[in-house]
Amino acid sequence: MSRTLRAMMIVLLVASCGGGRNSGPAPGNLDDACAIVSERPQYLRAFRAAERRWGVPVHVQMATIHQESKFDGNARTPYRWTLGVIPMGRQSSAYGYSQALDGTWDEYRQENRRFTARRNDIHDAADFMGWYMAKSNESLGISMADARNQYLAYHEGRTGFSRGSYNGKPWLLRVSAKVEERARMYEAQLRSCGRRRGLF
Numbered sequence: 001m002s003r004t005l006r007a008m009m010i011v012l013l014v015a016s017c018g019g020g021r022n023s024g025p026a027p028g029n030l031d032d033a034c035a036i037v038s039e040r041p042q043y044l045r046a047f048r049a050a051e052r053r054w055g056v057p058v059h060v061q062m063a064t065i066h067q068e069s070k071f072d073g074n075a076r077t078p079y080r081w082t083l084g085v086i087p088m089g090r091q092s093s094a095y096g097y098s099q100a101l102d103g104t105w106d107e108y109r110q111e112n113r114r115f116t117a118r119r120n121d122i123h124d125a126a127d128f129m130g131w132y133m134a135k136s137n138e139s140l141g142i143s144m145a146d147a148r149n150q151y152l153a154y155h156e157g158r159t160g161f162s163r164g165s166y167n168g169k170p171w172l173l174r175v176s177a178k179v180e181e182r183a184r185m186y187e188a189q190l191r192s193c194g195r196r197r198g199l200f
Helices: 003-016 033-039 041-054 058-069 102-112 122-140 147-163 170-197
Strands: 079-082 086-090
Touching: 033 041, 033 058, 033 170, 041 058, 041 122, 058 122, 058 147, 058 170, 102 122, 122 147, 147 170
Parallel strands: none
Antiparallel strands: 079 086
């Protein structure tokens, strides 16, 4: 096999292993839910599928994904540095639209037999989020529509939430309030454009 052909095959292989479906750049206007789903109709399909399967409203999913990754399918946590110049790995294994951690993602894939699911695929990320929030509803009694508390359980883990770990983190309480506010905003926007465009 010639070097050129071998090089081309390696390039194609690497390209095929790149970002998942729809993991390109984030939509342009993240403050307008209607603009997001208009620019990325596959997002709306993913959120609706997760809502049908798990019961988590579209606007709650969207507000959480906005907070976690700003709709960037390749989002990762920042690097930790020693002496300001030596990288010591990332702050956590969180990755993708939903910023799922390695262990939680593996649990989701195992439990749902979705072994090819990818965190940088919006359909898989939305389904993961629906699964996680449905479990929070089941074990903690958090309403599917309660964006604030669903986010706190999502961020802290269900054990941390049940212990009230978030109460010692004023910054996180502020963030969860912003998630709730954004969920309300997205809900109103989707209701408005949904009527006009027949989306909902």
